[in-house]
Amino acid sequence: MNPVLKRLYDLAPASVQSALVSAFSARLERQRYGGRFEEFRALLEESQWWDAQKMREWQDERLRAIVRHAAEHVPYYRELFRHHGIDAQKFRGQEDLPRIPVLTRETIQRRSEELKSRRPEDRRLTQGHTSGTTGSPLQIYYSDDMITMNYAVMDRQYRWAGARLQRDGDRTAVVRGNVIVPLSQKRPPFWRHNRSLNQLLMSSFHLTPENLVSYFEVLREFKPAVMDGYPSSLYVLAKVLLNRGERLPVKAVITSSETLYDFQREAIEAAFQCRVFDYYAAAERVVFSVECDRHEGHHLCEEYGVTEICDEDGQPLPAGQEGVMVGTSLHNIGMPMLRYRTTDRTAFKTHECSCGRPLRLMEDVTTKAEDLLRLKDGRLIPPSVLTHPFKPLDSIEASQLVQTDLDRLVVRLIPRPEYSQRDSDHLVRELKARLGADMRVEIEKVERLERTARGKFKWVISKVDLGL
Ligand SMILES: [Zn+2]
Structure with missing residues (x-):
């Protein structure tokens, strides 16, 4: 939203804000569910059962088309291919992908205009926002088809969870990064209705124990069938519900955008009396992976993009080996991104899912590179191992780790x-046991924890160079 509109929005009464949210959503909805949505949805319904060979052939056909398109209409790739002697007409598919150098954030930052297609019919683009966790936002643009495909895979994710996403779908309470309630507001309502999609949008920025009483009241009135949000926000709701001895049964909880820790999943499932379905989607829209009802890992949506797990030199690694995720969009014609190097690390699982869908399984993305701690000896510590010292402590409302040096x-x-003080001693002792005696661990009691500009909560904030 532009700053003037944002200011007018902030000044409007809650009922008008709900009407504005609904109108804005109706416009987005035409983009999301118009165009080729039904076509994509039908494709995804069928392709989830394709065997690996058929999927690969389908991906390769799209890859060839997008590489040829990039060579012809995208200045950055025209130059890159020439420089590396890549003949787009002879490009076969995934076997030739590693010949294309990875695309880095820095390149997009410097040359985003040159990455846009010059073809007149590709000019209608929507600007995307990246999470900005690294403090350096990217200018990325999406074609209409890319946006529609994104909602088609999300729609399939909801159906795997036994729920429905669209206008005629389930009543859904959403607790994500939407700044729908002014940050300065002290009293409820901390939510707005989006009637266009049958959603109750709740603020992630006002989750204090006192305010939560009113959140629960409106939730009981709204009667959501689905909860959809950041793990950290849903965890806060779940913990407070459980502490009050209450439950709020729904059909499914959908989480994404942050690492979902096991302790969060357990509390959320207990409070909302259903399973959690987590999905991972890179903001740059090159990778999308979702959990099915077996919860054996995240199925890669292979119709969405080609995903490689690579070593530091950009060479693909076999299943079972952890590396950095590199993704190629199969739909963003307006700004083709071939082999974009994300900041997230994971591995392909070596087994198939018992649900029978051949879509490959990925390990959880628990080690977002920027969330790791780095020790003096160079070891990188994933945050999930540091959750253990906190588990026995009921005396902490919430916590956050900041590595400053x-x-x-x-x-x-x-x-x-x-x-x-006993609890502080326990934390210092247990954290040192995991990080080494020479790590200085300091406890700082605060009233609130830091969130990113988009409202995401990061449990670990690293201010040291990870050397990655
Ligand atoms: Zn499965």
Whole structure:
């Protein structure tokens, strides 16, 4: 939203804000569900059962088309292919992909205009926003088909969870990064209705124990069938519900955009009395992976893009080996991204899912590179292993780890009244046991924790160079 509109929005009463949200959504909806949505949806319904060979042939056909398109209409690729002696007419498919150098964030930052297609019919583009976790936002543009495909895979994710996403679908309470309620607002309502999609949009920025009482009231009134949100926000709702001895049964909970830790999944499933279906989607829209009802990993949506797990030199690694995710969009004709190097690390699983869908399984993306801690000896520590010292402590409302130096870690926490020095001692001792005695661990009691500009919560904030 542009700043003037945002200011007018902030000044409007809640009912008008709900009407504006609905109108804005109706416009987006035409983009999401118009065009080729039904075609994509039918394709995804069928292709989820294709065997690996058929999927690969389908992907290769699209890859060849997109590589030829890039060579012809995209200045950046015209030059890159010439420089590396790549003949787009002879490009066969995935076997030739590693010949194309990876595309980095830095390149997009410097040359995003040259990455856009020059063909007149590709000019209608929507600007995308990346999460900005690294503090350097990217200018990425999406074709209409890309946006439609994104909603088609999300629609399939909902159906795998036994739910329905669209206008005629399930009532859904959403707790994501939407800044729909002014940050300065102190009293409810901390939500707005999006009637266009039958959603109750709830703010992730006002989740204090006092405010949550009113969140639960509106949820009981709204009676959602689905909860959809950031793991950290849903975890806060779940914990407070459980502490009050209450439950709020729904059909399914959908999470995404942050690492979902096991302790969060357990609390959310207990509070909402259903399974959690997590999905991973890179903001740059090159990779999309989702959980099915077997929860054995994240199925890669292979119709969405070609995903490689690569070593530091951009060479593909076999299943079972962890590396950095490199993704190629099969739909973004307006700004083709071939072999975009994400900042996320994972591995392909070596087995197939028991649901029978041949779509490959990925490990959870638990090690977003920027969320790791780095020790003096160069070891990188994934955050999930650091959750253990916190598990036995009921006296902490919420916490966040900030690594300020190679040998200094600050634990920010919101204590409950019963929090004591003993708990601090326990945390320092247990964290040192995992990070080494030379790590200085300091406890800092705070009233609130830092969120990113998009409202995402990061449990680990690293301010040291990870050397990745
Ligand atoms: Zn499955």
